[in-house]
Amino acid sequence: ETGVTQSPTHLIKTRGQQVTLRCSSQSGHNTVSWYQQALGQGPQFIFQYYREEENGRGNFPPRFSGLQFPNYSSELNVNALELDDSALYLCASSFPGRRGTEAFFGQGTRLTVV
């Protein structure tokens, strides 16, 4: 158990709808990153939040947006859902170390867009 929790675990949405996924970070971790993992592929970086500010973004369109709250929990919002958004969405909690950063993942949210 990593202490990183995500909700919901599964979700089915219709194309064009909006979705909000949630992540509670591990105690003491001030950085949350979101990843999209399509079936059979490695996780792809969406964006990262550090102390409530976006701190880096991958190659995802603006309809993917997020928030981080003062307790370091985070939300991922996706608007105008497309079929290709169907994937496992992973949240990673971390605290950058001097020599390297250990990131711990939640169980993920499996999103299916129909």
Next chain:
Amino acid sequence: EDKVVQSPLSLVVHEGDTVTLNCSYEVTNFRSLLWYKQEKKAPTFLFMLTSSGIEKKSGRLSSILDKKELFSILNITATQTGDSAVYLCAVEASYGQNFVFGPGTRLSVLP
């Protein structure tokens, strides 16, 4: 563009075999390389490597990094069916920044 490549993509072995999984990378500002095991959903942290030539070991698993040749290997000895999973290699390219993941190696251990 930062890139992580893993090989093989898929591997089938029998219990008791030893396996070596490979990860090579090209990143602009390397900080660390991490190995994860993913069985169903959450990738589980295995190792973080920052220095060349220093082997990290945990039970039957071990890993080493070569920063000159830009690769890492993950060894699993005396494999068990519980080792069946996807093994992901990730590289931290800048301080506190995101990880670049490889596609993973799917390991199947048959009884």
